[in-house]
Amino acid sequence: MAAEVADLDDDVVDRLSHPERVLELTLSVEMDDGSVELFEAYRSQFNGARGPYKGGIRYHPAVSRNEVKALSGWMAYKCAAVNVPYGGGKGGIKLNPASYSAGELERITRAYTKELRPLIGEDRDIPAPDVNTGQREMNWIKDTYETLERTTEPGVVTGKAIESGGSAGRVEATGRSVMLATREACAYLDRDLTEATVAIQGYGNAGSVAARLLDDAGASIVAVSDSSGAIVNEDGLDSEAAKQHKRNTGAVTGYEGATSEVSNEELLTMDVDVLIPAALENAIDAEIAESTAAELIVEAANGPLTPDADEILSDRDVAVVPDILANAGGVTVSYFEWVQNRQRFSWTEQKVNDELERYIVEAFEDMIEAYERHDVPNFRIAMYTVALERLVQATAEAGTWP
Ligand code: NAD
Numbered sequence: 001m002a003a004e005v006a007d008l009d010d011d012v013v014d015r016l017s018h019p020e021r022v023l024e025l026t027l028s029v030e031m032d033d034g035s036v037e038l039f040e041a042y043r044s045q046f047n048g049a050r051g052p053y054k055g056g057i058r059y060h061p062a063v064s065r066n067e068v069k070a071l072s073g074w075m076a077y078k079c080a081a082v083n084v085p086y087g088g089g090k091g092g093i094k095l096n097p098a099s100y101s102a103g104e105l106e107r108i109t110r111a112y113t114k115e116l117r118p119l120i121g122e123d124r125d126i127p128a129p130d131v132n133t134g135q136r137e138m139n140w141i142k143d144t145y146e147t148l149e150r151t152t153e154p155g156v157v158t159g160k161a162i163e164s165g166g167s168a169g170r171v172e173a174t175g176r177s178v179m180l181a182t183r184e185a186c187a188y189l190d191r192d193l194t195e196a197t198v199a200i201q202g203y204g205n206a207g208s209v210a211a212r213l214l215d216d217a218g219a220s221i222v223a224v225s226d227s228s229g230a231i232v233n234e235d236g237l238d239s240e241a242a243k244q245h246k247r248n249t250g251a252v253t254g255y256e257g258a259t260s261e262v263s264n265e266e267l268l269t270m271d272v273d274v275l276i277p278a279a280l281e282n283a284i285d286a287e288i289a290e291s292t293a294a295e296l297i298v299e300a301a302n303g304p305l306t307p308d309a310d311e312i313l314s315d316r317d318v319a320v321v322p323d324i325l326a327n328a329g330g331v332t333v334s335y336f337e338w339v340q341n342r343q344r345f346s347w348t349e350q351k352v353n354d355e356l357e358r359y360i361v362e363a364f365e366d367m368i369e370a371y372e373r374h375d376v377p378n379f380r381i382a383m384y385t386v387a388l389e390r391l392v393q394a395t396a397e398a399g400t401w402p
Contacts, residue, residue, distance in 0.1 A: 002384035005374045012392050016076075019069050019088075021045040023119060027093070027111045032101055039093050041112050044072035045125055046088035049394035052123055053089030054079060054331065056130025056159075057112075057137065059105075063092035071130075074302065075331070078324040080387035082363040084335040089125050091116070097132045109137050113144040120145065122155035122342065128334050129159040139164045155341035158334035167337035169352035170330075175209020176353065177329025177360045178300045181321045182210075182274055183217060184364040185296055189319060194218030197272040199294070201225050201264060202279025203243070203252050206300040206327060210276060211239035219274070223267050224252055226279075230267040231258035269293060277304035284309045292318065299323040314378040322380040324387065325363050332359050 003013045025041040042065055045053040055075035058068075068090045076088025093112060097105055119125055129138060138159045145156045154165030162168070169176070186193040196219045200207045203226045211221045220236040228251035231237065238257050245255040253261055268275065268284060271293040277283045278300035284292070289309035297313065298321045299305070305313065305320065313320055333356055340346055347355075363383075371382035 001376075001381050002388045005376055005381060005385045006389050006392070008388065008392055012395060013388075015395065016047065016388070016391055017073075019044045019046045019072050020048060021119075022065060022069060023116070024065060025112070025115050027108065027115065029104070029108050029111050031104055039095055039108060039111075041091070041093040041115070042068040043091035043116055043119060043125070043127075044068045044089060045119070046072040046076040046090075047391060047395065048087045049398045050076075050080060050087050050391065051085035052087065052121075053125040054084075054086035054128065054334070055089035055091070056128045057133050057141075058090070058092040058130040059095055059097045059132040059137075060092065061094060061096045063094040068092050074324070076391060077384060077387040078328050078331055080390040081324045081367075081383050082328040082332055082359050083366075083390070084332055084359070086126070086331075086335065089127070090130070091127060092130070105137070106140055109140045110144045113141045114148065117145060117148055120156055121149075122153055122338065126155065126334075126338060127157050128331070135159060135161040135164075135166065138166075155338045158337040160337070165337070165341050167333055167340055167352060168347065168349035169356070170333045170337060171205070172209045172213075173329035173333035173352075173356060174206045174300070174327050175211075175329070176213055176356060177332065178206060178210035178276060178278070178298055178326050179213035179217060180329070180357055180360040181326040181364060182214060182219075182276070182296070182298045184361060185298065185319060185321050186274075188364075188368060189296065191273065191296070196220065196274050197222045198274045198276060199223040199230075199267050199270050199272045200276045200278055200300075201230075201267055201283060201304075202277065202301060203246055204278070207276065207278030208239070208243045208246075210278060210300055211237075212243070215239045222272060223262070223270055225264050225267050226252050228253040230262045230264055231255050232260045232262055232267075232270075233258050235259075274298060277301050280304070282306050286312055289313050289316075295319065297321070298326050300327050302327065310378075310380065314380075320379060321364075322383050325360070325367060325379075325383050328363070329356055329360065332356055 071090035160166040275294035281303035286308035289312040
């Protein structure tokens, strides 16, 4: 749809429907009991025209070649949407990390990095955390790469621990961009954020940080949930106390500051001003989309609306701030981490947050400019149009080899 709006050449759009390169691996790794196990692993590099490939590494039993290819494209559009100079990438290993010891996971990660070595590098392809990977895995990737390359190159990977070259503000970055996108959308829609009620599905990294920052900005967080269920307080939940309760007990349910508990489905259709899905993809299907009450939905999760739900909400004139903008704080601060690594100079947290705000606000303005200029039905098509135009321009300027 965005390609039609931007009136692009079919050949270029076809090119941007496929990754440039996909590496498929079979890793052989020794287990703690001395046996050797095989693991299916991938890395997809989507488009290199705007800069090095960039994207997370996922450890999950559902990892597949097609999933990795699709997610690498998603990253290419996300990087273009917020104008960070990267193409998309994504990698993964098909496994359930809960079934392996820390030592086994370290050997698996190092075996994977050894195979990725010719493809990655701070000017080539820069992995990051994704589902079930975090600072620990990124530190192992950096160490393996640097040891084999006999160099110091912290910018080969982002999402590292601070002492290993990570950035201040990285942990909060995704929730912060969700807050900024919500604030900008409320201003555009002429809604007062300090009067707004908010429900958040998913209270992990993205959801709980967004809750605290929106709370700080004056909004009232009336419901939050995790896989255990949802807690409600019409007068506003204390987002930090609810997080502490989840830290202590493993769940948001049972929190004493709540006045009632409802199901996750009920949370999604609650009478609130802003709904933030921050858990899983496809959380809002056509049936739920028919009965949501919020006039603004901000996608903290990747792909939380099914395509049918997206169409229904668009027809119902519910404003949806798309994931490629709302949760792009993670990749934007990853970019700042890489910049700092290359400069061998650390920014203060304030500088990271100020620069993040500038990037997200500018991307929001670019989206609104495209929304109004092309007169498209929703923000998602507008944001994809901006991203696609940037990708197409860079791809066309690179030209083709004879
Ligand atoms: P997380 O694992 O920290 O938190 C996920 C939360 O969702 C947990 O509280 C979990 O209990 C809850 N949950 C799981 N199933 C649920 C269900 N059926 N109903 C309600 N809640 C459920 O993960 P995260 O890092 O916060 O990521 C959440 C989403 O944000 C994902 O879609 C992820 O791809 C996206 N995202 C995260 C980042 C980041 O930097 N963390 C960046 C970009 C996108």
